[in-house]
Amino acid sequence: MRTKTAALSGWGRYPEVDANLARPEQYRELAAWAQQASIxxxxxxxxxxxxxxxRGTTVLTERLDRFxxxxxxxxxxxxxxxxxLDAILHAxxxxxxxxxxxxxxxxxxxxxxxxxxxxxxxxxHVGSFASCVRAVELFTASGPMTCLPGTPAFNATLGxxxxxxxxGEVEIQLKRIPSSDMLVQHVPAANLRESIALMHAAEHDDEYTVSWIDCLARGSKLGRSVFMRGHHTDGALSAGPREAKIGLPLNVPSVALNRYTVGAFNAFYYRWEGRKTKPFRCGIEPFFxxxxGIKQWHRLYGKPGFVQYQFVVANEAAEACIGDVLKAVSSAGNASFLAVLKRFGAASDGLLSFPIPGMTLALDLPLRAGTLALLDRLDAIVLAHAGRVYLAKDARLSAASVQAMYPRLSEWQAIRRELDPDGLFVSSLGQRLEMAP
Ligand SMILES: Cc1cc2nc3c(=O)[nH]c(=O)nc-3n(C[C@H](O)[C@H](O)[C@H](O)COP(=O)(O)OP(=O)(O)OC[C@H]3O[C@@H](n4cnc5c(N)ncnc54)[C@H](O)[C@@H]3O)c2cc1C
Incomplete structure (x- = not known):
């Protein structure tokens, strides 16, 4: 089994870690990788x-892609x-x-x-990906096992x-759609209270809802947003999403993103998208x-990379917590133009799954002097409101914060120890957060 070493990072390009990589060509090779330290x-x-x-080898799954x-x-x-998911949509x-x-x-x-x-x-009401998963084939050191919904192994694996x-293999239940078209409507909200209220308003209930939020707005405009709702509508069925034609070939110099350039973009975007108050049709690509639409868009943040910070808090704490986070971000002037507000209803049974009923905010912060200290302040705000940060976006949380944010962590650790008694499957994130002692 051949491996090579390479510097590896996630989408935010931070942190970069020297890793041992393997790329199995055949499905059956997975069983052997599961006998040794791997992720x-x-x-x-x-x-x-x-x-x-x-602790071992990072196993690339790109060739294990058979329907x-x-x-x-x-x-x-x-x-x-x-x-x-792109290949599934095309199929x-x-x-x-x-x-x-x-x-x-x-x-x-x-x-x-x-x-x-x-x-x-x-x-x-829909919940997370777990809601459509019917079975998962999991390779552990003691061989392959089938995890079915409701079992401890399933609840420890989802999230x-x-x-x-x-x-290894996965079985999911898809959803019927009448066409590949969406009917979408936007509603501008002048401040955070209005933004949250729109997410709860019965007249704006729809199959899908989300808000883009202006993270640099301050004072009476703090938390202004454009609420976007939509549903699948009648029309023709397409062969799948169209691939992006434009890309960012080079890193953008990090000075290009500052309070002024991003502030100007946000003000323009708020007015432009906020005007689309009459229902309009669009394809699934711009909506979802x-x-x-832009390949390699993460180069926008330049070579130092960026961190995405996503947290969720219960509805009762949402206005205070999100307000405090937005004040901290906008007064630090840390330019974020990709910020999304969303309402969660159902939590899944995944022991470490991120969603809990409440409101979630996700924002991108370029890495520069002061960003990590700002993020520590955001953790303190989120913890004070009994919220949690999403692990799939994380690059810098502390072990103590994760323990406080995920109350079912010890339950998960107990199941993990049974599935992986020799501690083979530990990621860099898991090691940093002391999740697999
Ligand atoms: C532009 C953008 C938008 C995003 N939007 C959202 C969003 O709206 N909602 C959301 O929830 N997330 C979102 N994400 C995060 C993303 O969906 C998750 O991080 C997802 O896990 C990435 O899947 P991947 O195949 O790239 O996995 P990787 O990034 O390669 O791995 C992620 C985790 O999955 C594990 N993993 C991957 N394959 C396997 C396998 N075969 N067996 C066991 N473990 C495995 C890895 O070990 C790792 O812990 C977004 C990310 C980007 C870049």
């Missing part, structure tokens, strides 16, 4: 160090864990099926979607960040995957 890696879209092995079965009548799909959309839950990029694998138990713009074993 699986999908498309590397987790922002920090989640998909890097701390194993799809029933076009029932929408049940079986595939290897390296299959991407099923023309037949009138779609992903019940999809993150903001379709360039993630089934394995990554399960390990992070990803969430999407879905109605708050378990790859640290229960190597996910706006960032996939």
């Amino acid at each position: 699986a890696r999908g498309m590397g879209r987790a922002y920090g160090d989640a998909a890097i092995s701390a 194993l079965g799809f029933d076009a009548d029932t929408g049940v799909l079986r595939a290897e864990a390296g299959v991407t 099923v959309m023309a037949k009138g099926w779609f992903l019940p839950v999809t993150p903001g990029t379709r360039y993630v694998t089934l394995g990554g979607a399960i390990a992070a138990d990803v969430h999407g713009k879905n109605h708050h 378990g960040m790859g640290m229960t074993g190597l996910i 995957y706006p960032l996939d």
